[in-house]
Amino acid sequence: MPSRQPVTPFPSWPPYGNIPKAHREGYWFNELVGTFEASMKYLWLALLTSLVLGHSTQPGSSQPLELRPASTEFARAQMVDWIDSETFVVGRWDGSVSVFRTQRAGEWTPVLLQTQATAGGAGVELVVALDERTILYSNGENELALWGRTGKGAFDAPLPIGYDVTYGVANSATQFHYLGDDLVVTGHANGFALVWKRNYQSLTLLRAVDLKSANPIPSPYPLKNIRGLAAWKGDLVLSGSEDGDIVAFSVTTGKERFRQRYSATAQRGINAISEIDGQLLVVNCSVGAADKNLWLYEVTDAGLTLTSSLNLIRDATRPQVFDFDGDLFEAHGKVRFVASTEEGLMWRGVVKAGVLEVDAFATVAPSGGASLDVNDTTGGIVAVAYDVMLFEGGN
Template sequence: MKENIFIPPVIKSREYLLSKIKSQKTHGIPITKTGTTYNLAQQTRWLSNNNFAVGRWDDTMSIFNYSSEPFTGPKLTAAVNSPSSGGVQMITYIPSHMMITSNNDRSLSVWITSSDDWSDLKLETIESYDSSLDVATNGVWFPSLLDNDPSTLVVGHYSGFISIWSVDHHHKKLNFIEKIDLRNPNPVNPFNAHAMYGMCILKEKGPDASVICGSDDGYISIVEVHTGKTVSQTVFNPDAQRGINSISVFRNKLLIANCSVGMNDKNLWYFDIDLETSEISYRDSMNLLIDKNRIQSFNFDVEWGEYSSGLCWFAGTEEGVLWMGKANEKLELIGYESLSESSIGAALAFTNRPGRLAAAIHNIDQFSTGSE
């Protein structure tokens, strides 16, 4: 497996920029560093209105129960390790009581439970695939695309490909269908990286059911899942210095999180999607940044959400800050607050009815958003 897979993107970008600062001085010591283990959260996903999963770079995945008790954080109900000891970069829930996660550069892990709180979570099987696809970095589940069809799993990979699988719910298995190359031949990042870090359902059912993908190489791609046809590919920002870290879709509204480099760059982008033509149109952008002297501002994750006054968005940035805003004609900032540790960006997940937001870095923060 490629060594750089185990370096979180925010760290890789920061180290690259620091290496360019020629005046930086270091004072060496006579020992040799042989590696680093990162316990940062990479992905947070709701499994129900009460339970969510957090996958980390140190190969652990934990299930938490949202706590409604005052001043009490979420409660741990299960904890497991990736069978390959690789970071858990992808978590996808499949109703009911089934979950798919990344394992290594040639397989996925299938987990099952018989309990509502996932306390008896266990590994059911490992599904293998061609190692050229590389490790899974994101995934979404579609119910039956057409009447009487099996449900479908779409997986984004570090290579810039996506893979499509049918789901055998009875036997708790996956069946590989095809792979699709979505790589940008001219990546916007300096690492020649194509990791598919962003993925959302755009249209859920019908012959034109489609997935929208955001890549580290800068491409926004729309793919018809039933046919495997790539119907649209757009570079989100031709002047970008880094790629896409996360996307979130609400109807035809698209939000993109990336890493801004320098004061004139932006790390949150807002687009309209024409659902008939798949054309993507720019609306607005902003730079979520407090310390203006930072050499980069990594927007780790963005999520559409809802609060007591209606539709909103949340973003977690490298300063350990949770941002909240609205998006109508333009992006509007409501405000921000530091999370329980101001160290790096948080992996976010929102669920509605009632509105709840989970934010994971090292610690886990939970929020009630006030929507019902």
């Protein structure tokens, strides 16, 4: 268990309930349970089984035919981001990008407003609202898409933005304003960060920054994905990679300010990062009882100084526990955090004098982690695994 016992289940925010449950027979694609290709093999075998059974059962047989699905929806969410105070966008592994609105009087669940499919039906590994009128999402191995609108109505047809396939699918993004330019940085599966100049609903690629580690962690999953990006200060951005390194780099020169392994004993890579006022939250998978899956650092020009860490786990007999997503946020004058782990749990807490303290938890899925985002205006938390759930950020 974490060093401090969670004491309060999450209240609903407000008590919306959940949207109708999606089909629950899909595979959860991540490093722990396998690859997307493995789930495709499952679907192919299911289709073959269906065909064989269909032809082998004779008319009039006393035994009913056992039906097998020819396909199964990949129902889990990979990414979620607030658009404004009452709408948010969800990207799922079935290739859908969906916009929801929070409940109004007489409604009992978040309301689905609009859905868009990726160009090739690929799972959505990145979705971020650049502003209230512009959504950026991954559209394939070598393509992003900008989904824009002119007012508060429906989003128009997405605009594809191609790039060299060498960089890999987009996994993360951050944006900020620097010296008169609106900049967007995207992190990619092959260890690169791409720096884009934004002009309203268009992007121009400025440069690619190679962030791969020369000495990656000894993980059985030799991945290079840049899972986390956070604008830090000036033209500096922080990146967190599956290879285990956190890098501070300049988006104007591509040069590194520092590079540091998040833990000297790390056995798994980084799944997400979040920064507020020089405090950096790092999310990973813990392996063994002594490891941690949530870390807090003070970040300066000299690098990272560890101030606190937790192993968010309920069943201590598990050999490892993935922490899939995490956010630092401010509420009522306090720095708080929220994180999601593979036991289907969401954990909420507060940072006190640089120490992480859990004060509440919630069950958000039967198993597996959820994608999380905190609304800057309301402090509400959206958690999406199969269902869409809304929670209070805490006092």
